[in-house]
Amino acid sequence: MKLIVTGGAGFIGSAVVRLAIARGHSVINIDKLTYAACLDNVAEATKSPSYTFVEADICDAAAMTAAFETHRPDAIMHLAAESHVDRSIDGPGAFIETNVIGTYTLLQAARQYWEDAGRPEGFRFHHISTDEVFGSLDATGQFTEETPYDPRSPYSASKASSDHLVRAWHETYGLPVVLTNCSNNYGPYHFPEKLVPVVILNALAGKPLPIYGTGSNVRDWLYVEDHADALLKVLAEGAVGRSYNIGGENERTNLELVQTLCAILDDLRPGPAPYADQITYVADRPGHDARYAIDPTRIREELGWRPSVTVEEGLRKTVQWYLDNEDWWRALQNRDGVGQRLGTGTK
Numbered sequence: 001m002k003l004i005v006t007g008g009a010g011f012i013g014s015a016v017v018r019l020a021i022a023r024g025h026s027v028i029n030i031d032k033l034t035y036a037a038c039l040d041n042v043a044e045a046t047k048s049p050s051y052t053f054v055e056a057d058i059c060d061a062a063a064m065t066a067a068f069e070t071h072r073p074d075a076i077m078h079l080a081a082e083s084h085v086d087r088s089i090d091g092p093g094a095f096i097e098t099n100v101i102g103t104y105t106l107l108q109a110a111r112q113y114w115e116d117a118g119r120p121e122g123f124r125f126h127h128i129s130t131d132e133v134f135g136s137l138d139a140t141g142q143f144t145e146e147t148p149y150d151p152r153s154p155y156s157a158s159k160a161s162s163d164h165l166v167r168a169w170h171e172t173y174g175l176p177v178v179l180t181n182c183s184n185n186y187g188p189y190h191f192p193e194k195l196v197p198v199v200i201l202n203a204l205a206g207k208p209l210p211i212y213g214t215g216s217n218v219r220d221w222l223y224v225e226d227h228a229d230a231l232l233k234v235l236a237e238g239a240v241g242r243s244y245n246i247g248g249e250n251e252r253t254n255l256e257l258v259q260t261l262c263a264i265l266d267d268l269r270p271g272p273a274p275y276a277d278q279i280t281y282v283a284d285r286p287g288h289d290a291r292y293a294i295d296p297t298r299i300r301e302e303l304g305w306r307p308s309v310t311v312e313e314g315l316r317k318t319v320q321w322y323l324d325n326e327d328w329w330r331a332l333q334n335r336d337g338v339g340q341r342l343g344t345g346t347k
């Protein structure tokens with residue numbers, strides 16, 4: 001298949017690009033190259049004649065129309081987004097622009113291309129979203145595809161808006177869409193402002209390992225390469241108009257996750273003292289959702305997909321990757337806002 005992938009220089013998008021190229025697809029990677037992007041993430045793919053890079057903003061209607069007309073894809077996988085909750089608290093405008101207006105712009109460009117091409121049944125607009133649109137759970141229960149939306153941060157509200165737009169374009173114009181809502185990802189090439197890389201890199205630097213609040217917030221962790229595999233599965237086999245929740249069935253409190261990372265580091269790169277001694281509790285994020293948990297029954301039973309690694313296996317691979325790829329993460333540590341506490345609600 002010929003795929004447009006938006007946000008393919010980011011964390012998850014680049015995993016999709018690498019896997020899609022490895023499986024023989026052609027990829028047109030459209031990315032604006034924001035602070036979160038790194039073209040090294042797709043260095044391997046650039047060697048392939050099946051890979052094309054287009055530097056463009058998804059809010060640029062003319063550029064998106066031209067991309068569809070020039071490349072004539074079989075499908076688009078839309079991952080470009082502003083993705084960091086803490087940054088959405090300090091500056092929500094960019095989240096509304098990219099996540100809402102950008103998705104609208106892409107939907108219009110895709111619709112025009114699809115209609116001009118005679119409304120081919122096989123075309124897909126695959127919208128990649130988050131479990132955060134469903135809000136926050138108490139100690140029990142899981143998000144299903146039927147859970148009502150209840151976003152609580154500027155980030156999750158902007159993603160919820162984009163999900164609604166994608167469904168509306170399907171219902172109103174017949175655009176063949178599929179949607180996925182995934183839990184927290186971790187793995188190689190994770191930008192060093194998110195919890196897992198922050199913990200690994202601060203631990204190695206002898207810095208505090210910051211835990212928001214009491215560390216009791218629960219997340220369901222999925223290895224990024226498993227997510228990319230699930231996305232290609234949904235693209236190929238998902239039913240039009242349907243959404244699929246993707247999760248790792250690996251619930252951990254933030255404190256448990258950090259302790260696990262410390263134990264892996266103690267094993268792979270022993271320091272003078274256990275890394276867990278560096279754990280430090282800091283002020284909580286405003287509106288910090290207590291718990292997310294995914295019920296992945298639909299994708300498992302309808303599409304036969306399940307994750308390939310446990311969270312312990314995936315975290316060990318991830319820590320080893322950061323130990324082996326210092327050049328990659330050192331270059332990103334000078335970027336704007338990295339290493340600073342963001343999203344305290346005081347700006």
Ligand SMILES: NC(=O)c1ccc[n+]([C@@H]2O[C@H](COP(=O)([O-])OP(=O)(O)OC[C@H]3O[C@@H](n4cnc5c(N)ncnc54)[C@H](O)[C@@H]3O)[C@@H](O)[C@H]2O)c1
Binds near residue numbers: 079
């Ligand atoms: N990270 C997670 O745990 C997670 C979980 C579930 C869903 N998601 C969703 O997956 C997608 C990818 O997340 P990620 O963690 O890889 O994000 P990321 O921040 O690592 O990457 C986002 C990419 O999008 C690009 N981008 C941003 N604004 C753009 C614009 N206006 N035009 C073109 N490109 C633009 C950036 O340059 C970057 O390369 C997002 O839609 C996110 O909501 C993420």
